[in-house]
Amino acid sequence: MLNTATKSEAPGTEQELTDGFHLVIDALKLNGINTIYNVPGIPITDLGRMSQAAGIRVISFRHEQNAGYAAGIAGFLTKKPGVCLTVSAPGFLNGLTALAHATTNCYPMILISGSSEREIVDLQQGDYEEMDQLAIAKPLCKAAYRVLHAQDIGIGLARAIRAAVSGRPGGVYLDLPAKLFGQVMNADAGAKSLVKVIDAAPAQIPSPASVKRALDVLKSAKRPLIILGKGAAYAQADEEIKSFVEKSGVPFLPMSMAKGLLPDTHPQCAGAARSTVLKESDVVMLIGARLNWLLSHGKGKTWGEAPKKFIQVDIEPKEMDSNVEIVAPVVGDIGSAVSAFIQAMGTGWTAPSADWTKAVQSKREDNVAKMAPKLMNNKSPMDYHGALGVLKNVIKERPDAILVNEGANTLDLARGVIDMYKPRKRLDVGTWGVMGIGMGQAIAATLETGHPVLAVEGDSAFGFSGMEVETICRYNLPICVVIFNNDGIYRGTDVNNANSDPATTVFVKGARYDKMMEAFGGVGINATSPDELKRAVNEAMDSGKPTLINAVIDPAAGSESGRIGNLNPQSVLKKK
Numbered sequence: 001m002l003n004t005a006t007k008s009e010a011p012g013t014e015q016e017l018t019d020g021f022h023l024v025i026d027a028l029k030l031n032g033i034n035t036i037y038n039v040p041g042i043p044i045t046d047l048g049r050m051s052q053a054a055g056i057r058v059i060s061f062r063h064e065q066n067a068g069y070a071a072g073i074a075g076f077l078t079k080k081p082g083v084c085l086t087v088s089a090p091g092f093l094n095g096l097t098a099l100a101h102a103t104t105n106c107y108p109m110i111l112i113s114g115s116s117e118r119e120i121v122d123l124q125q126g127d128y129e130e131m132d133q134l135a136i137a138k139p140l141c142k143a144a145y146r147v148l149h150a151q152d153i154g155i156g157l158a159r160a161i162r163a164a165v166s167g168r169p170g171g172v173y174l175d176l177p178a179k180l181f182g183q184v185m186n187a188d189a190g191a192k193s194l195v196k197v198i199d200a201a202p203a204q205i206p207s208p209a210s211v212k213r214a215l216d217v218l219k220s221a222k223r224p225l226i227i228l229g230k231g232a233a234y235a236q237a238d239e240e241i242k243s244f245v246e247k248s249g250v251p252f253l254p255m256s257m258a259k260g261l262l263p264d265t266h267p268q269c270a271g272a273a274r275s276t277v278l279k280e281s282d283v284v285m286l287i288g289a290r291l292n293w294l295l296s297h298g299k300g301k302t303w304g305e306a307p308k309k310f311i312q313v314d315i316e317p318k319e320m321d322s323n324v325e326i327v328a329p330v331v332g333d334i335g336s337a338v339s340a341f342i343q344a345m346g347t348g349w350t351a352p353s354a355d356w357t358k359a360v361q362s363k364r365e366d367n368v369a370k371m372a373p374k375l376m377n378n379k380s381p382m383d384y385h386g387a388l389g390v391l392k393n394v395i396k397e398r399p400d401a402i403l404v405n406e407g408a409n410t411l412d413l414a415r416g417v418i419d420m421y422k423p424r425k426r427l428d429v430g431t432w433g434v435m436g437i438g439m440g441q442a443i444a445a446t447l448e449t450g451h452p453v454l455a456v457e458g459d460s461a462f463g464f465s466g467m468e469v470e471t472i473c474r475y476n477l478p479i480c481v482v483i484f485n486n487d488g489i490y491r492g493t494d495v496n497n498a499n500s501d502p503a504t505t506v507f508v509k510g511a512r513y514d515k516m517m518e519a520f521g522g523v524g525i526n527a528t529s530p531d532e533l534k535r536a537v538n539e540a541m542d543s544g545k546p547t548l549i550n551a552v553i554d555p556a557a558g559s560e561s562g563r564i565g566n567l568n569p570q571s572v573l574k575k576k
């Protein structure tokens with residue numbers, strides 16, 4: 001039912017009226033958008049209040065970037081655009097990093113920002129928070145729209161929703177100038193101007209010829225490999241993907257946010273034999289994974305000497321041949337493509353040779369066996385492996401819990417150590433390797449799914465969104481944050497010999513992040529050994545109380561982040 005603003009007062013002509021505020025709310029509700037991630041302020045404070053009053057869940061953050069990361073990951077988890085609402089200029093700019101992040105990661109998200117008056121902005125006459133936000137947003141998102149008239153709100157939102165979720169999903173900017181909210185119109189006309197978006201992300205069926213070509217190439221392989229990316233996780237075609245991978249018998253390598261599509265403990269999983277499968281495979285089928293820096297662009301040392309053929313399944317045709325030749329491009333949505341593969345494989349599919357699958361399995365078992373004793377140490381202060389060994393078991397016992405993970409060492413090591421068992425349970429830094437996604441993603445993850453969250457955070461990474469522990473306490477969310485506190489970035493032992501300033505990468509020694517959570521009424525624990533950590537995390541995950549555990553890690557433990565260290569000028573110099 002339409003929200004009505006007021007009644008007109010002219011005697012004898014009384015009629016229901018609506019306004020910009022109510023039309024935005026009605027348009028969101030009509031399209032099933034029931035959560036807004038926001039930071040209140042001029043000119044959108046009342047939009048937040050009225051949305052809440054109208055039954056939309058409005059989650060208020062302490063910083064727009066975190067609200068934006070929440071909206072982006074909500075989009076990834078639900079396939080509906082996550083909405084972030086901000087004030088003009090500075091609030092808009094704070095939200096923009098998250099919008100660009102959503103676009104890069106192909107998360108459907110809409111950043112809605114209030115803006116100042118067009119007439120003044122365009123003449124640059126110095127309005128409150130004056131900025132041409134539409135122009136600034138454009139290069140950072142899939143689409144950007146501005147609505148000037150209340151009767152266009154329905155169309156504006158419909159365009160934003162469709163742009164965010166159709167084809168390759170991404171971020172969309174919607175500019176709502178302050179004056180729009182107060183524009184009044186007849187409620188009937190307002191209701192008629194709303195648009196319900198039908199079939200916002202239509203299936204894109206791949207051509208039968210492309211499906212056949214892909215299967216012919218896969219069939220011809222001696223050492224095939226399937227790489228699953230987060231596009232495959234986004235597709236929510238979990239059963240189809242599992243059936244296809246199992247029917248093919250091909251080893252699969254999950255990118256980090258695709259972990260759990262099939263369990264990391266699945267006999268075909270090659271996660272723990274990564275170097276081997278990348279180097280030695282002869283045919284690689286990418287499903288919702290891009291050949292970007294995370295896959296060394298499909299060439300070079302990582303991929304070994306043997307010639308390789310790539311098959312790629314992606315909804316975006318321009319993705320094909322982006323880095324190397326794709327001999328079998330399959331353009332379509334992942335669910336449709338994988339279903340088509342299953343059907344075209346028929347009953348006569350031959351699994352790859354046992355030589356190959358056994359070699360992969362044996363490499364994987366070796367690596368897992370090498371890692372196992374490290375995970376069982378009970379050193380105090382802890383090293384990464386001792387602490388992660390505990391968390392691995394926490395997730396094993398609670399496969400529905402969502403793991404949020406960011407940091408440098410904390411990310412690189414947790415990715416390998418903590419096995420995932422179900423799809424879309426691992427949420428991390430994504431394509432950019434960005435720090436700061438932690439608390440925003442944790443908050444949206446539990447709100448959107450109803451599952452508890454374990455957020456495993458480097459001390460530096462946590463700092464970007466740390467103030468949101470207040471938000472976690474305010475909404476009483478079942479989030480357990482574990483901070484791997486080694487007193488600094490990479491390590492806590494760097495020394496500056498040039499003057500009395502601390503080294504650029506170190507933080508206050510012995511900091512007690514747990515006190516931050518206590519300040520807002522949550523549970524704070526300082527854990528100095530794996531045993532203490534285990535007790536504290538289990539209690540937090542069972543109680544569902546907002547908890548922050550300061551896990552004391554040896555400051556000397558850790559190194560520059562994985563392969564990224566190679567991009568660091570210092571390590572390049574060291575190598576020369």
Ligand SMILES: CC(C)(COP(=O)(O)OP(=O)(O)OC[C@H]1O[C@@H](n2cnc3c(N)ncnc32)[C@H](O)[C@@H]1OP(=O)(O)O)[C@@H](O)C(=O)NCCC(=O)NCCSC=O
Nearest residue numbers: 271272273274275276294367368371407408416433561562
């Ligand atoms: C680019 C990458 C995909 C590639 O990483 P790699 O180190 O090559 O691979 P990983 O998958 O992490 O695996 C490392 C090794 O561990 C092995 N491995 C993996 N899982 C396991 C388990 N469960 N047990 C034992 N061994 C394992 C795997 O086979 C590799 O060994 P081998 O097979 O022997 O090689 C990754 O580094 C990545 O996602 N980086 C993003 C980092 C990021 O965004 N950082 C934020 C920047 S922070 C600012 O500084």
